[in-house]
Amino acid sequence: MTMVTAAEINERTRESLLADLRLLNQSDAAAIQLTLEDSSQPMLDRRIVVAWFAEFLAAYQELYQRVSAYESVLRRRMAGRPLSEEDERKLDDMINESRSILQLQDDFDGNGSPRYSESTWERAIRFVRSQWEEYARVTDAPMPVPRISPGPHGSIDVLWETKEFDLLVNIPANPEQEAEYSGDSNGKRKFDGTLDPTLPNRGLVDWLAESVMGPSTQNP
């Protein structure tokens, strides 16, 4: 089997197109009557098929790169969630309420704790929103709304708590640090660890969903 390089394919394609143009120049283009046979003729030319395939592959690779770059945007669009306005309002209310954390001053607790920075609070909110969107995408349902409260050393706590389960995620003041989490479900299943708070966490969302609704309630 003869191997054909991409450069050769491009050159052959260019030659083929130039030949077609020469033909068109020689005759009145308007007078050409294309038949079904004429239309399918290029498919019989292996050079054209290979050239088309190469073009398709290059276009697909470019599209793939673009899709990867905008994955988070696409995820939101794909979610297309039928969440009600009330669901969204509950989340927004909780977020607005949590802004009061930013009013606390240094040593607000009489233990020497520092105030909370806007950037830490914003990271906490982004974390909650990205889990909210992932939860909706995975379960077709609204995520339980967590409570956002002051944590130690300028960090912020995000706490989900029901009779069935609880999950604490601590967003650190240092953006370079990972968030620490600790969860319990029905007093039986425990899990502790760290996570990247800038990303939706499928494991966390799955665990939340199972704790709320039981297993087998998630989209693939």
Next chain:
Amino acid sequence: MVSGIGDGPFDPEPIENGEDVFYRRVPDEYVSESHGNKLQPGAFGRRREVEEGVSFDWKKYSTPQETLGRTTNPEVRAGVVKTTAGLVWDKDLRLWHAPEAADPATGKKANRAHSLVSGPNYSRVRKTLAKICEWEIELPREP
């Protein structure tokens, strides 16, 4: 009863009785007053990031009022919560006596009652303590 008088240093003592009580001061910002003064995990922060555990005062050497008074800002509205060694152990957390001597250089006062609670994960420790502690001195009403 004020039994922790003196500047130390004090020797750490073993905690052997599950019924021994431990106190901690809790400021209002770590309490959800709209949920029946429910404790938030933030109430159990370490004083310094390098500290090994969450501070409590052993009843053997402190009264709840003394614990309430151990603050850098007495103006802050705060109460005192308590738990027992048995409850801490039941949750697989560690508890040990870590008395503090006075430090004239920094003006730090001695605290013979000082004890620490730690566990495998700081968030787990805080979350657990929020569940096993109850009020000894209720948070005063907002003025």
